[in-house]
Structures are given as C-alpha cells and as structure tokens.
Amino acid sequence: MALIELKDISKTYNTTAVPVNALKDINITFEKQEFTAIVGPSGSGKTTMLNILGGLDKPTNGTVIIDNNDITKMKPGNLVDFRLNKIGFVFQAYNLIPVLTALENVEFIMLLQKVSKKERREQAENLLQDVGLGDRMDNRPSQLSGGQQQRVAVARALASKPAFVLADEPTANLDSKSAESLLDMMEEMNKKHNMTFIFSTHDARVIKRARRVVTLEDGMVKEDKINK
Amino acid sequence: MYFKLAWKNIWRNKKRTVIVSASVFFAVILACVMRSAQLGSYSYMIDSAAKMQTGYLQIQGEKFWENRSLDESIQLTSGFQDSLQKINHITSLTPRLEAFALLSKDSITKVSPVIGIDPQKEHNMTELDKKLVSGQYLQSGDQGIIIASGLAKRLKAVLGDSIVLYGSGFHGQIAAAELKITGIVELPLPQMNDAMAFIDLPNAQYIYAAPGRITSLSIMIDNIRNLETVNDAVHGMLTNKLTVMTWDEMMPDLVQSIEMDNASGLIMIGILYMVIAFGVFGTIMMMTAEREKEFGILNSIGMKKQRMIFVSLIESVMISLIGVVFGVLGSIPITAYLKANPIVLSGDSAAAWESLGIEPIMTFSVNPDIYFWQSIIVFVIALFCALYPLLFIGHLKPIQAMRR
Numbered sequence A: 001m002a003l004i005e006l007k008d009i010s011k012t013y014n015t016t017a018v019p020v021n022a023l024k025d026i027n028i029t030f031e032k033q034e035f036t037a038i039v040g041p042s043g044s045g046k047t048t049m050l051n052i053l054g055g056l057d058k059p060t061n062g063t064v065i066i067d068n069n070d071i072t073k074m075k076p077g078n079l080v081d082f083r084l085n086k087i088g089f090v091f092q093a094y095n096l097i098p099v100l101t102a103l104e105n106v107e108f109i110m111l112l113q114k115v116s117k118k119e120r121r122e123q124a125e126n127l128l129q130d131v132g133l134g135d136r137m138d139n140r141p142s143q144l145s146g147g148q149q150q151r152v153a154v155a156r157a158l159a160s161k162p163a164f165v166l167a168d169e170p171t172a173n174l175d176s177k178s179a180e181s182l183l184d185m186m187e188e189m190n191k192k193h194n195m196t197f198i199f200s201t202h203d204a205r206v207i208k209r210a211r212r213v214v215t216l217e218d219g220m221v222k223e224d225k226i227n228k
Numbered sequence B: 001m002y003f004k005l006a007w008k009n010i011w012r013n014k015k016r017t018v019i020v021s022a023s024v025f026f027a028v029i030l031a032c033v034m035r036s037a038q039l040g041s042y043s044y045m046i047d048s049a050a051k052m053q054t055g056y057l058q059i060q061g062e063k064f065w066e067n068r069s070l071d072e073s074i075q076l077t078s079g080f081q082d083s084l085q086k087i088n089h090i091t092s093l094t095p096r097l098e099a100f101a102l103l104s105k106d107s108i109t110k111v112s113p114v115i116g117i118d119p120q121k122e123h124n125m126t127e128l129d130k131k132l133v134s135g136q137y138l139q140s141g142d143q144g145i146i147i148a149s150g151l152a153k154r155l156k157a158v159l160g161d162s163i164v165l166y167g168s169g170f171h172g173q174i175a176a177a178e179l180k181i182t183g184i185v186e187l188p189l190p191q192m193n194d195a196m197a198f199i200d201l202p203n204a205q206y207i208y209a210a211p212g213r214i215t216s217l218s219i220m221i222d223n224i225r226n227l228e229t230v231n232d233a234v235h236g237m238l239t240n241k242l243t244v245m246t247w248d249e250m251m252p253d254l255v256q257s258i259e260m261d262n263a264s265g266l267i268m269i270g271i272l273y274m275v276i277a278f279g280v281f282g283t284i285m286m287m288t289a290e291r292e293k294e295f296g297i298l299n300s301i302g303m304k305k306q307r308m309i310f311v312s313l314i315e316s317v318m319i320s321l322i323g324v325v326f327g328v329l330g331s332i333p334i335t336a337y338l339k340a341n342p343i344v345l346s347g348d349s350a351a352a353w354e355s356l357g358i359e360p361i362m363t364f365s366v367n368p369d370i371y372f373w374q375s376i377i378v379f380v381i382a383l384f385c386a387l388y389p390l391l392f393i394g395h396l397k398p399i400q401a402m403r404r
Helices: A046-053 A076-086 A102-112 A117-130 A146-159 A176-192 A204-209 B002-010 B014-054 B078-085 B119-126 B149-155 B201-207 B224-237 B252-289 B292-301 B305-340 B347-355 B368-385 B387-394 B398-403
Strands: A004-013 A020-030 A035-039 A061-066 A087-090 A164-168 A196-201 A212-217 A220-226 B057-061 B090-105 B108-117 B132-135 B145-148 B162-168 B174-185 B197-200 B216-221 B242-246
Touching: A004 A046, A020 A046, A020 A220, A035 A046, A035 A176, A035 A204, A046 A061, A046 A164, A046 A196, A076 A087, A076 B292, A087 A146, A087 B292, A102 A117, A102 A146, A102 B002, A117 A146, A117 A176, A146 A164, A146 A176, A176 A196, A176 A204, A196 A204, B002 B305, B014 B119, B014 B216, B014 B224, B014 B252, B014 B305, B014 B368, B057 B224, B078 B090, B078 B216, B078 B224, B090 B119, B090 B149, B090 B201, B108 B119, B108 B149, B108 B201, B119 B216, B145 B149, B145 B162, B149 B174, B174 B201, B197 B201, B216 B224, B224 B242, B252 B292, B252 B305, B252 B368, B252 B387, B292 B305, B292 B387, B292 B398, B305 B368, B305 B387, B368 B387
Parallel strands: A035 A196, A035 A212, A087 A164, A164 A196, B108 B197, B145 B174
Antiparallel strands: A004 A020, A004 A061, A212 A220, B057 B216, B057 B242, B090 B108, B090 B162, B090 B216, B132 B174, B145 B197, B162 B174
16 A cells, blocks of 8 residues: 555646646555655646645645545644644755754654653654754754754654655755755665655756656656666 | 743844833833822722711711701610621721801801710721810810811811800700810811811710710721621611611712722723733734744644644733733832822812812822732733734635745
C-alpha cells in the first residue's frame, strides 16, 4: 500500500474570469522513504500539488489517500490535527517563529502535540544535533544564516515524527554551499529516520540528488522517472 | 510555552507595547484617583451628614416625618433602648426632642429649631461639645440653653444673656420659658449655625409638656455596609406606631446629589476607558494583521486556530495587565496620601457642599474594590480587544495568508 495516493486529482481555480485548470486528472503514488522532486516550469501545478498533498487545499475532483486516510473528506479541524501528526513542512522562506530560539522552534511543534516538556526538550536537542546545530540551539532565527534557519526548519518538520516531509523549494534562498549541505543533511535524515521527502523545486542540484523526479507540465504529469 | 510565546510576541515592537501599557497605566491611575475621590467623598458626605443631622437610622413616630409635630412624639422604654443597643454594629443611640419655637431677645425674635438633647449621647454622636466657642457645654440637669453663633448674632445675644422661648408644646399646650445662654457653639453649616439651639432633654420635655417623650432616636452604626442588617433587626423590634427611617430616606437631596455626581464620574471614566480600549484594540489589530503570514504558517504546520486565538488573547491581556498592575501600584500611594491629607474645598464647591449640610472637605477612599474594579474593567477591555484576532484568525485561509 502506497504511503500517498492521488486519484483523479483535478484542481480548477475560478477566481479569475477564465477558470484556470491547475491540475488535470493526476494519478500518482508515493511510497515510504522516497526522496522525490516534483519539478516543472512556473504555472505547471507544482505548488498546487504540494498544497493538496499537504492538506492545505482541496482538489476540485479526486481523492487523496495518505496513510489510509482520505484527507479530502476530513473536516478542517481534523485536517489541522492530521497535518500536525502526519506531515512535516519545510518552506522556501524558512518561516520560523522569529521570537523563539532554534530549540524552542523545534520544541513548539511537539508542544502542539502535547508531548511532555522533558521529552520534547530532549528530542529537539537531538534533532538540532542531527542537523548540525548543536551549538546554535539558543539562537533566534535572526541570529542564524539562511542555511542554518532551513536546517532548523527541517528539524522542526521532523520533530512531529511525520509520515512524510513536504518541502517547497527548500534551497531557493540558499547559496550553493548551504544548499548542498542542506541536501546532504536531508538525505541523511531520509536514510537515518527512513523519512519520506517530497520537494517541489527548480533547482538542478536538488533534481540531481532526488531518487525520483516527477515532472509536471500544464497541470499534468509529463514524466515520472527514477534517477540512477 | 504559549504564555512565553505571547510574552515574546508583545515585545516584538517594544515602543508600541510601552506606549499602550503606559496609556493603560495613566488611565488606571486617573480612574483610581477619581473613584477614590468620589467614593471617599460620598462616604464622608454620608457619614458627616448622618453624624451632624439624622444618624444612619432614626426611630420615629409613624407620621412624624410628614408632620414634624410634637403630637407625633414617642415614648421608648429604657428596656427597648437596651435591646436596641445590643444589636450588632450599633454604636450609639441618641434621643432628641425637636420642636420649632420663637426665641426672643429684647425686641428681636427668631424662629429656631430648639432641640432637647442628652448631652453625653449627643457628644457621642455629633461631638457638639467640641463646637463650643464660648461658655460651657450642657450637663445633665442644666436649665440653660446653648445657641449657635449665627443665631446669637441674629438675636444680638451674648453669653449669659437670657432669652425667651415661646412655642407650642405637646397636644397644643403652650411652651414658654426664659433660658440663660450658657454656651455658644459654632456649627460648620451656615443654615444650622444661623438657627439651632440646644437644651437638656428633661428640660425640653418639661417646657414642651412632653415628659418622657422624644421625637426621634438617632442610631449610629459602625459601617454603612451593615445598614441593611441593622435596619432589618430594628424593624423586627418595632411595635405599632413606630417606624424606622434610613439616612437616604431622610436626606433625599444628598442621595440625588451623590447619584448625579456618581453618574457624571462614571461617564468620565467610561470615556477614558473607551479611549484606552481603542488604543489597545488598535495595537492588537496591528499585531494580528502584521503576522498574517505567520498565522498561516502556524495553521499549516498544525496549530489550531483556537490555539492561535488563545495566544492572541493572552497577548491582549498581558499588554493591558502590565498597565493595570503598575497603575494600581502607582495609585495606591497617591490615594493613601490623599486619604491622610484630605483637600479642604473653598469657593463655589464649598458652598455646594455646605448647601447639602456637609463640611466641604474632599476625602479619599482606599477601598480595595476601587483597584479591583479597575483591573476587571481593563480585563474586559482586553477580552473585547481579543475579538479582532478571534475574527481575523477565524477567517484565516492558510494558503492565502502564506502568500502575503
């Protein structure tokens, strides 16, 4: 059974005079431990697909099954809980809580899960050690470089022990060195924690490192290939 | 951690938080001092008027208040008075026999309320002896009369002069006597100082042909908060043809004046807090709107809207409470100082107070209720201000919010 299954997914935006078909009859599955890049030109439907995968947006048609749950039928409140417990998010602009330290940012997600203070502190410290920020735990986001902030974001995404991590252009704001370093770390997390990573990206470096590359064009899957 | 997050959030923009908290701080100080002055003055007005005039309660004949006639005078046994004295919270009982009479000195005649008093008990209630400016205070069994200095002036009488009392006694009998002025008192209120005269109660009862009778028994209590309890207890002891009146029934002008002043004070404080509420509301609105993207992200990663609203509510309460806590702490020494050093009024304000039969002194209250209610009001303002994040976050769409 696939971890994620998209069946006949379509998404049409009616916000403009002419309806926009962002996704057209997408059928695709993602297995556990994948390290997959979703690529395609601007307007191809990458972000829409990621939003639907993350339960942030509802498809116009079709169903999304994640870990045997049809998230298209979930009520908003349940969907928030589902996102909290099953999906880790990494955003292009890091999006950490600016007033909290790196450690608190990672802890925060576990606070939402009602993990005990001792346990969440221990786990957050371990994760920050894993992403190479053991010495920057008490720094606020503004005191960290872009690469370091994105590492904290990855640690935060992993802290909730999700079924998979969705990363929206995670290297877009990073220089080459930081991007490579982040990808190394994510690959390591993928192997160490058997974590599934799904990225949307334009970045050739990410595409090169992905084990599977799904190419979208005009809202349809144009190519789905395994990188060797 | 939610409290920690809220605390850190309010300090994202330090200047803004300091300005809003400072506005709450000054509003609380102003409101506390205003309320302290109002409540302190009301309390003083009531106590002063009760002491000088009616007492907190008065036992009278059923129709005395309407007719003011000696024919409505009453007889209270000493056993009844002893039982009254045993009621909790009663501090003193002061019997009086009050009747209007003509007082004449040579060719000058004035109408005066001549009051028969028990000198010791009157001292306990009104401290009349302390108002003596010449002569001697009445002693039990005295045959003389004490008159107020204004009346003495109007009669062109001095200490030692004899004046003639002429009036109507109990059941239409003639009341007439020649009385020697043994003391002159200075009463603080002009209308009282120009008219009043006091004689020993048995002497008054003899002159007015009303032996053993009084027109009122004034009751003083330890605290106005106990008025209801004492009133109920006294009511329970009354027999036919007796009634008990409370200070507010006997001094409606004072009640009306207090109510009007209180209403205007509350309106002032209401306006003050409305201004503050909009200040806090504006700040919370800005704090919420400028974090729209952050709210979108938090909702995306799994923070429920209720929790975000809760954090915003804590922020609103924290900003307000900083001002309240320091405001209350700041207002306590100010009001305590003003209570210890009341303000003596002069000019028109003094005249207005005197017209109500009260000495023109503005006293302050340090009743904990004053500070408690300011905290409650600001807390309600904070809750009101949290309505905005409630609506804002309630309608938040994470995808749109994250695009901001």
